[in-house]
Amino acid sequence: MPPQTQSILVIEDDPAVAEALVEGIGTEGYQVHWEATGTSGVAYARERSPHLVVLDVRLPDGSGFDFCREMRQLGLRQPILMLTVQSDEVDKVLGLEMGADDYLTKPYRLRELIARIRSLLRRAYGELSSVEADVLYAGDVTIDRTRGSVARDGRALNLTPTEFRLLVFLAQHPGQVFSRAQLIENVWGSDAEFYDDKTVSVHIRRLREKIEAEPSDPSLVLTVPGLGYRLAT
Amino acid sequence: MRRRSLRLRLALTYASMALLTALILGGILLGVLAQYYSRAESAYLNASAKLIAANPPPLTDQTALDSWAKAAALSTQTRVHLYDGAGTLLADSGSPGTLDPGSLLRYGQGHGYGRHSGFRLPDLLGSGLFGGSGNARSSRTLSVPLDQGRHARLSEAPASGHAALVSAAEAWFVAATLAVVLAALAGYLVAARIARPVISLTEASDRMAEGDLSARACVDRTDEVGRLADSFNAMAGRMETTVDTLRRFVGDAAHEIGTPLTALEADLDLAERAATTDKERSLVQRALGQASRLDALSTSLLQLSRLEAGGAFADASGGTPRDADREDVAALAREAAGGVASRAEQAGVELRLDISAGPLPVGARRTELQMVLGNLLDNAVKFTPEGGSVHLSARREGDTAVLTVADTGVGIPENEQDSVFGRFHRARNVAAYPGNGLGLAIVKAAVERNHGSVTFASSDSGTEFRVTLPLA
Known part of the structure; x- marks a missing residue:
């Protein structure tokens, strides 16, 4: 199932935020529907069964946590992404215990939200990002293996063949940590003996400068101290 | 005494x-x-x-x-x-x-x-x-x-x-000794009766001075001391209400700013995508930069107002103050290092870790320890030029857990070292770096709220922050 046909319900009371969300998520090709209250949102979810629900915590007719629980009690199994206003961990944990699958703390960036939506949809409806898949995802970056192209926000990114192989390898195993030696073996392959750890660091750095929205604060290719690198899930 | x-x-x-x-x-x-x-x-x-x-x-x-x-x-x-x-x-x-x-x-x-x-x-x-x-x-x-x-x-x-x-002298001596001892005892008892409410008042005002605004003197008397206690309690109550209102206001304001800010950033994100020329894109990116500054500021204000509200402050959603848990500082230090490692590597700053293999359990709130570690490591990486290093250590020293974050950064000017923990204070030599001057105020408030202490030593070749927390 290609992601473009998937439907998303946004339950958010603030029209300005909702409008931006609807438009932002819509430009990614999803069908977006907006409901301003928890009650109407739950009713819509029950009736139309969207693929994913984006749920604000503060709603005029009650707490998002309660609506989250209500949807779960109604037997709705689709992923729920909570939007919280508080950085309080207790609220987050509570949100997850209520049956939410993920959360984002306001203020958040649209890019971050879309990346979370994608990853939730991938997890829930067939793992597209696998070793065999032609199209891979790394956050908001799309990798087309057959065409050898990489794009973010619809704009193509120019990667060198080594950077492309490095990104593909990481994207094939999201979340898995690889040491520099493992990366040399799997990305550089037969020529591995000519390269050292420093080579990996240099390529990672350049790759980040190209694919990261904010290269100085990477959110896709992550360093794991003392171990190596992993792709953010 | x-x-x-x-x-x-x-x-x-x-x-x-x-x-x-x-x-x-x-x-x-x-x-x-x-x-x-x-x-x-x-x-x-x-x-x-x-x-x-x-x-x-x-x-x-x-x-x-x-x-x-x-x-x-x-x-x-x-x-x-x-x-x-x-x-x-x-x-x-x-x-x-x-x-x-x-x-x-x-x-x-x-x-x-x-x-x-x-x-x-x-x-x-x-x-x-x-x-x-x-x-x-x-x-x-x-x-x-x-x-x-x-x-x-x-x-x-x-x-x-x-x-x-x-004979008479001997009898007199016995009687006098008895009288003196009895008088001293009577004096002590009377004084204790007078002093008890005074001590209770003193304790209450001490606790108040330490920031526990819920402190009250328990004096059940109708005399002058009782009236003093009553007026002290009334004053304390008024003060607590005022301070709570102020803090709640800061917290609420930060909350309220969050929503339009989210909308603003989302719109700017959309504008960035819709931008057709480089000029447009760079303008939108500048606006986004300012929006994320506001973002960080409102988050910091919210954190600080929560920290300073102390245990008496129930948060806006009606939550109750949570008790501290046993948290492993070593594990949190490793986690925090993971959070900053990518940024450090990208900035060309070496991140060295020296974290106790065994657990370092402290009775503290997890989110607050994360703020402490996050802010200190953020600063260290931010203020260290390329080629430098940041050294994070977490170890046991006696019955305390000691965290140190040392960098080879720009240092804190000597004449500003007294005010680094102050709100919105930014040293003259960091004006070019992003930041709102709340990070160290948050660190100090979070550390002290968890019964720890934070000190630092700085020269123009680097800074070391040292956080000491009592082991649980």
Whole structure:
């Protein structure tokens, strides 16, 4: 199932935020529907069964946590992404215990939200990002293996063949940590003996400068101290 | 010390008042007694003198003189020396205390009472409350002129007054000691009664000074101290309400800013995508940069207002204050290092870790420890130029967990080191770096809220922050 046909319900009371969300998520090709209250949102979810629900915590007719629980009690199994206003961990944990699958703390960036939506949809409806898949995802970056192209926000990114192989390898195993030696073996392959750890660091750095929205604060290719690198899930 | 001084001082005052009274009373009593007995002794000697003068010694041999002296000594209970006109000693009765009363009878009835030798009459005045001094003798002497130029000298009269005086003095001493001790005890008890509410007030205001605005004095009294406590409690209540309102306001304001900010950033994100020229894109990116600054600022304000609200502040969603859990500082340090590692690598800053392999459990709130570590590591990476290093260590030192974050960064100017923990303070040499000057205020508030302390040392070759937390 290609992601473009998937439907998303946004339950958010603030029209300005909702409008931006609807438009932002819509430009990614999803069908977006907006409901301003928890009650109407739950009713819509029950009736139309969207693929994913984006749920604000503060709603005029009650707490998002309660609506989250209500949807779960109604037997709705689709992923729920909570939007919280508080950085309080207790609220987050509570949100997850209520049956939410993920959360984002306001203020958040649209890019971050879309990346979370994608990853939730991938997890829930067939793992597209696998070793065999032609199209891979790394956050908001799309990798087309057959065409050898990489794009973010619809704009193509120019990667060198080594950077492309490095990104593909990481994207094939999201979340898995690889040491520099493992990366040399799997990305550089037969020529591995000519390269050292420093080579990996240099390529990672350049790759980040190209694919990261904010290269100085990477959110896709992550360093794991003392171990190596992993792709953010 | 100060808390005890009221009790001590009052006890001492009471005791010295009792002592003074006892001294005056005792002085007068003993003085009067001494005078009385002194007169009594004089009178006794004079009466003895009259008795002796009325029965002059015989003009016979030495044995008769000796018998007379002894008889005179026994009858007057004094020592009798008999001198002739030239002052030559004729007879000496010896000390009356050693005389055998039986001998007087012998003088009249001949001999034969040898077995009574050594018999003594008991002292008329007893031997005092505490024994001893029963045979005390007066030091007064009196010459009694007799016939033919002879005279008798009377001495060692019974010092009956002395025994009585000693007895009285001893009794006085016991009574005075008892009075002083009782007075001190009474003073202490009275002071304790007065001091208890004062101590309760002091404790409450101490707690208040430490930031616990919910502190109240528990004083159930209607006197002056009770009124003081009531007005203290009223003041504390008012203060707590005011401070809570202010903090709630900051927290609410930060919340309210969050929503439009989210919308703004989302719109700017959309605008960035829609931008067709580089000029448009760079303008939108600049706006996004400012929006994320506001973002960070409202988040920091929210964090700081929560931290400073302390346990008394229930958050806006109606949550209750949470108790601290046992958190492993070592694990949190590793997690925080993971959070900053990518950024450090991208900035060309080496991140070195020296984290205890064993757990370092502390009783603290997880989110607050994360703020401490996050802010310190953020700063370290931010202010360290490419090629430098940041060193994070977490280890056990005695019964504390010690976290240090050392960098080879720009350092904190010496004349600004006193104010780094202040709100919105930014050192002159970091104006070019992003930041809002709240990070270290958050660190300090979070550390202190979890009963720890934070210090730092800085020079132009780097800065080291040191956080000490008590192990759970």
